[in-house]
Amino acid sequence: MINGKEKLIVAIDTNEFDKAKELIDKLEDSVDIFKVGLEQYVATRGKTVDYLNEKGKKIFLDLKFHDIPNTMQSAVRAAVRDKVWLMTIHVSDLEGMRQCAVAAKEEAERLNIQKPIIVGVTVLTSLSNQDLQDIGCNMTTEELAIKRAKLAKESGIDGIVCSAQEVDKIVEACGTEFVTVCPGIRPATAAVGDQKRVVTPADAINKGAHYLVVGRPITKATNPKESALNIVREIENA
Template identity: 85%
Template sequence: MINGKEKLIVAIDTDDFDKAKELIDQLEDSVDIFKVGLEQYVATKGRTVEYLREKGKKVFLDLKFHDIPNTMKSAVKAAIKDNVWMMTIHVSDFEGMRQCAEIAKQEAERLNIEKPIIVGVTVLTSLSNEDLQDIGCNMTTEELAIKRAKLAKKSGIDGVVCSAKEVDKIVEACGKDFVTVCPGIRPQSAAVGDQKRVVTPAQAIQNGAHYMVVGRPITQDENPKQSAIDIVKEIENA
């Protein structure tokens, strides 16, 4: 049987540290993994990461590093000191990703800690085929995501962030052990918001997702804890 708590990542997307603490405290019995993104990390200067570690929770540090290879490598090296469970970079050039994978292993060994999972963002779930055309890309979101996933695997990083709409194709192309993290997850009762490529938790699991990220349907619900419990059940019943 699938353990839903091991699949669910809750996004703490707020610029208020006290609000973040309140949400974490409300969810600590029903959620094991929390995502700290750019907004929260910058606004609180990383305090939320420290608080989650104090609570014994897994931290998904979602800062999406994207720069020249040496800068990405240095950023990954610095982030590893926070002893996070997973972190994101953008799928960029092969060499940049290769260096990130290499430094992650070396730095974790030097610090004698578990190496974080490094996943590359393929195509943001807020983007549509039309959006890609606007920036000069003639591929569909699915075609581009699969192409980038293959490059990410070749570089040596652990997996990718992708829409659950194309995760089955990525699993087929890159193998079941290649980690897939899917944002844009919405229970059927939830609003889509600014996401354009969304699926339900059950569909994400059926399509082969290892992990799914859920934010507003939980954090903005009147009862975040119950909402998380319901999604965990939906995952387990997929």
């Protein structure tokens, strides 16, 4: 049987440390993995990462590193020192991604800690086919996501971030061991918000997603803990 808590990642959607801390405290019995994104990390200067480590929670550091290879691998080493469980880089050139994979392994071995999972961002779930055309890309979101997923696997990183709408195609192309992290997850009763390519938790799991990222349907709910537990149950009943 699937353990829903091992699949659910809750995105902390506030830029204030006190509110983030309050949310973590409310969810600590129902959620094991929390995502700290760019807004949250910069606004709190990393304090939320420290707090999650104190709580013994798994940390998904979603800063989407995208720079020259030397800068990216240095940033990866710094994230390893923060004892994060999973982190994102953008799918970019092969050499840059290879350096990130090597840097994570070397730094974790140096510190004698578990190496974090590194996943590459393929196509942001806020982007549509029209958005890609607007920036000169003639592929669909699905075509581009699959192409970038194959490149990420070749580089040696652990997996990718993608919409659950194309996760089954990526699993087919890259194998079941290649980690897939899917944002844009919305229960059927939740508002879509600014996401354009959304999928329900059960559908995402059935398509082969390893981890589901959920933000506002939990964090903005009247009862965040109950909302999280409902999604856990939906995952387990998929």
